[in-house]
Amino acid sequence: MGCPARKVTNGYSGSALMKDLDHALSLIEAVVGAVKVPVTLKTRLGWDDDLLNAPELARRAEAAGVAMITIHGRTRCQFYTGMADWAAIRAVKEAVTIPVIANGDITDAATAAEALRLSGADGVMVGRGVQGRPWLLAQIAAALYGTEEPVVPCGADLADLVIEHHTMMLEFYGVDLGLRTARKHLGWYLDAAAGDMALRHAILTSTAPREIHRLIRRALRETARVAA
Numbered sequence: 001m002g003c004p005a006r007k008v009t010n011g012y013s014g015s016a017l018m019k020d021l022d023h024a025l026s027l028i029e030a031v032v033g034a035v036k037v038p039v040t041l042k043t044r045l046g047w048d049d050d051l052l053n054a055p056e057l058a059r060r061a062e063a064a065g066v067a068m069i070t071i072h073g074r075t076r077c078q079f080y081t082g083m084a085d086w087a088a089i090r091a092v093k094e095a096v097t098i099p100v101i102a103n104g105d106i107t108d109a110a111t112a113a114e115a116l117r118l119s120g121a122d123g124v125m126v127g128r129g130v131q132g133r134p135w136l137l138a139q140i141a142a143a144l145y146g147t148e149e150p151v152v153p154c155g156a157d158l159a160d161l162v163i164e165h166h167t168m169m170l171e172f173y174g175v176d177l178g179l180r181t182a183r184k185h186l187g188w189y190l191d192a193a194a195g196d197m198a199l200r201h202a203i204l205t206s207t208a209p210r211e212i213h214r215l216i217r218r219a220l221r222e223t224a225r226v227a228a
Ligand SMILES: Cc1cc2nc3c(=O)[nH]c(=O)nc-3n(C[C@H](O)[C@H](O)[C@H](O)COP(=O)(O)O)c2cc1C
Pocket: 002, 042, 072, 103, 104, 105, 106, 125, 126, 127, 128, 129
């Protein structure tokens, strides 16, 4: 219930549900009643600054059986502008006893720690920050909770990881849909690869998996040389 996109909220979905909590609750109750797995809810602080009703939604969702709540610290009308307000998530944390997860603009261990401190939340969710660097979550966990520090791949190791990710996506979605779905991930991985726009363009437009993988190796090998 957090999506701010007009094509979603105009259809009375996503964060538009924050304008009608009775309707939101009827959907939550239907889901909780229909499945045997724990149901979690993700939403924003409210519709706009005049309707910051996430604490009320959270309280009612908990009573309806929701097991965990994630709050993106923006209102719907903020879309993605400004910075997420982690301190404002505290009102949700204080309204419920189920775990509350803070979300929005968390990009490293320092921002994760600050979001936890200001919100009092039980954990963090990272979205855009992890694009192209899936090891970030393990880095944050290592810094905050002392878990094992991940090895951050570079050069040929990074190429292996990217190619494995790409291959798995093609297997999962099938080649046609997989190629299109995987493209944005390749773009994010390549954002770290300084420079060669022609090579990047070739990778992102090719429809031949073996050719894509060959070019990924070249692009990321060159990155390692630039970084060295
Ligand atoms: C392109 C894009 C697609 C998203 N799709 C979803 C989605 O399907 N479901 C969802 O709960 N949140 C979705 N989000 C919102 C994110 O989960 C997250 O709440 C938001 O990006 C703020 O967190 P971040 O700053 O860590 O990215 C999406 C965000 C972006 C940028």
